[in-house]
Amino acid sequence: MSTSLPVCCHQIAYPHKNYSPTFIPSHQSVHHKIECQSITSQPVDSSQHAVPYIKRPDINFRPSIWGDFFLQYDSDSESTDINDVKQQEQMLKEVKHIFLSSKNDMRQQLNLIDSLQRLGISYHFESEIEEALEQIYKIFTNNKNMSTKENGLHFLALAFRLVRQKGQHISSEIFEEFKSNKKNFDEKISKDVQGIWSLYEAAQLRINGEVILDEALDFTYTHLNSLIITNDQLISPFLVTQIRRCLETPLHKGVRRLETMFYISSLSEEPSHNKVLLNFAKLDFNKMQKMYQKELGSITKWWKKTDIETKVPYARDRVVEAYFWQLVLSYEPRNSTARKLGTKLTKCVSILDDTYDAFATVEELELFTHAIQRWDISLIQSLPESMKVVFNTILELWGEYERTIVENRKSTLLLEYIKEDFYKLAKSYLVEAKWCNEGYIPTYDEYKANGIKSSAFPLLLLSFVGLGEFSNKELLDWIFSNPKIISATSTIAKIADDIASHKFEQQRVHVASSVECCMNQYDMSQQEAYKLIFKDIENYWMIMNEECLNLDSIPNPVLETIINFARGCGFMYVDYADKYTNAELLKDYIVKLILDPISIEKCG
Numbered sequence: 001m002s003t004s005l006p007v008c009c010h011q012i013a014y015p016h017k018n019y020s021p022t023f024i025p026s027h028q029s030v031h032h033k034i035e036c037q038s039i040t041s042q043p044v045d046s047s048q049h050a051v052p053y054i055k056r057p058d059i060n061f062r063p064s065i066w067g068d069f070f071l072q073y074d075s076d077s078e079s080t081d082i083n084d085v086k087q088q089e090q091m092l093k094e095v096k097h098i099f100l101s102s103k104n105d106m107r108q109q110l111n112l113i114d115s116l117q118r119l120g121i122s123y124h125f126e127s128e129i130e131e132a133l134e135q136i137y138k139i140f141t142n143n144k145n146m147s148t149k150e151n152g153l154h155f156l157a158l159a160f161r162l163v164r165q166k167g168q169h170i171s172s173e174i175f176e177e178f179k180s181n182k183k184n185f186d187e188k189i190s191k192d193v194q195g196i197w198s199l200y201e202a203a204q205l206r207i208n209g210e211v212i213l214d215e216a217l218d219f220t221y222t223h224l225n226s227l228i229i230t231n232d233q234l235i236s237p238f239l240v241t242q243i244r245r246c247l248e249t250p251l252h253k254g255v256r257r258l259e260t261m262f263y264i265s266s267l268s269e270e271p272s273h274n275k276v277l278l279n280f281a282k283l284d285f286n287k288m289q290k291m292y293q294k295e296l297g298s299i300t301k302w303w304k305k306t307d308i309e310t311k312v313p314y315a316r317d318r319v320v321e322a323y324f325w326q327l328v329l330s331y332e333p334r335n336s337t338a339r340k341l342g343t344k345l346t347k348c349v350s351i352l353d354d355t356y357d358a359f360a361t362v363e364e365l366e367l368f369t370h371a372i373q374r375w376d377i378s379l380i381q382s383l384p385e386s387m388k389v390v391f392n393t394i395l396e397l398w399g400e401y402e403r404t405i406v407e408n409r410k411s412t413l414l415l416e417y418i419k420e421d422f423y424k425l426a427k428s429y430l431v432e433a434k435w436c437n438e439g440y441i442p443t444y445d446e447y448k449a450n451g452i453k454s455s456a457f458p459l460l461l462l463s464f465v466g467l468g469e470f471s472n473k474e475l476l477d478w479i480f481s482n483p484k485i486i487s488a489t490s491t492i493a494k495i496a497d498d499i500a501s502h503k504f505e506q507q508r509v510h511v512a513s514s515v516e517c518c519m520n521q522y523d524m525s526q527q528e529a530y531k532l533i534f535k536d537i538e539n540y541w542m543i544m545n546e547e548c549l550n551l552d553s554i555p556n557p558v559l560e561t562i563i564n565f566a567r568g569c570g571f572m573y574v575d576y577a578d579k580y581t582n583a584e585l586l587k588d589y590i591v592k593l594i595l596d597p598i599s600i601e602k603c604g
């Protein structure tokens with residue numbers, strides 16, 4: 001049964017104005033100085049401090065499409081049906097039994113691990129999978145005979161991908177044997193559709209300089225694509241569906257929950273699928289939806305209480321969309337607290353971004369940034385009420401972090417780092433506001449260096465990891481030191497977002513995006529700039545892949561969270577659109593992921 005949505009969710013009626021295309025943020029206005037000079041007889045704000053009259057932009061983002069819809073799920077009570085729990089426990093046992101029975105058959109075990117991961121239920125079997133992949137890695141490294149053609153392309157590529165995903169290095173040379181005369185990939189292997197599909201997915205984990213995987217990617221993409229174009233009737237419908245999907249979003253780059261949703265819905269097309277596995281995955285998916293609904297219920301309650309909607313009218317009201325970002329970072333039950341606080345943090349970042357980007361003057365922002373540095377709201381008495389509300393919301397959230405950290409016995413270092421990262425973020429926003437105000441177009445590298453901070457990812461990651469099971473001083477220090485892998489992910493976020501939103505943002509006066517920086521620096525067209533940036537994104541993916549193999553001391557789930565953010569960017573900012581700001585583009589995904597349960601009878 002599908003959850004019935006409020007009218008506001010089904011019929012998106014936007015009462016008014018979108019961004020006015022002609023609006024000029026006040027700190028960017030050429031008339032700004034004149035307006036500031038003629039301030040004397042202008043209004044005084046409610047805080048009784050004289051506030052100079054400044055013409056603020058006539059800016060209105062579309063309202064939330066969710067309103068208080070999720071409030072209905074806010075509850076402290078556990079409403080789990082005892083029969084459901086028993087059924088899940090029973091099925092978990094059965095799946096475990098299936099996994100253990102595959103122990104002596106490496107091929108079967110690899111296929112099972114792949115299925116468990118795709119179905120989103122591998123988190124129930126972490127130690128078993130870890131152990132199995134460790135064994136497989138040893139076999140690969142100790143026994144050179146493993147890398148022979150007899151093992152089959154599908155098997156080798158799957159093993160390669162699963163082991164690398166776990167952070168261990170298997171040489172890509174194992175694919176040399178699938179080349180003819182050591183040159184190009186042998187055209188004959190294109191008949192092995194499952195094999196080239198697996199090789200395509202494996203090649204996504206390539207690192208810089210792995211020419212054989214660059215070639216594999218070209219080769220497999222070309223053949224898989226032509227299979228789809230020619231509508232080859234010999235391929236099973238299940239495989240066709242998988243190929244279509246991976247050409248659009250390779251598994252390695254897909255948002256985990258979305259990939260799971262897709263796989264669950266397509267697996268019943270496969271005649272020999274394991275029904276126990278599929279039904280368990282469906283039950284688990286539906287169970288998690290209830291958890292997400294509850295999380296969103298309590299977040300919505302918080303949001304309503306802040307009343308940002310009325311007190312900071314220029315800011316985007318995107319709570320559910322902010323929650324989606326957290327779901328992208330991790331869908332697992334153990335990260336519930338991190339998701340909830342992380343959503344509130346994302347909202348704070350978002351209203352801060354709107355304050356710098358679309359509301360305040362440079363002078364106001366300088367004062368505001370200084371107050372954040374000192375972590376002292378008394379320093380902004382002269383600023384507009386809305387800016388005080390923004391700061392106060394951040395301070396109150398910080399207080400909630402303090403309480404949560406004590407309750408959950410997490411490292412208190414997180415509190416200091418959050419403060420410092422907020423300052424770094426504000427400083428980077430100020431840099432962009434000044435560039436904009438001065439009409440300065442930085443070089444692409446200069447822009448990216450600042451963009452690592454203004455992406456806000458370092459702060460969001462600190463929060464997520466700091467509240468998670470691996471939280472400790474060394475790990476927080478490592479994140480705060482902004483290592484290569486975090487810079488790579490943050491840069492992807494910044495430049496992918498720019499590609500998605502630059503046309504829209506450049507309708508108004510806005511800081512030059514990476515697109516304009518490239519066009520200006522390299523004297524190129526917009527299309528050429530897109531091309532360069534897309535190539536750059538690919539390059540950062542290879543850096544992330546390589547760092548995952550290098551960073552032995554960082555727990556795998558932490559690395560996975562970092563990669564997940566880049567996966568999220570690939571989804572949120574695809575097709576030149578920003579799904580966070582344009583929330584209607586995200587609505588159907590939220591309905592499917594969080595609200596509509598999967599029918600077990602129909603698909604099982």
Ligand SMILES: CC(C)=CCC/C(C)=C/COP(=O)(O)OP(=O)(O)O
Pocket residue numbers: 325346347349350353357454455456457460497501578580
């Ligand atoms: C996942 C994160 C970081 C979410 C927080 C919300 C946010 C600031 C999004 C970027 O907005 P934007 O597209 O307006 O960014 P910019 O100001 O860089 O153009």
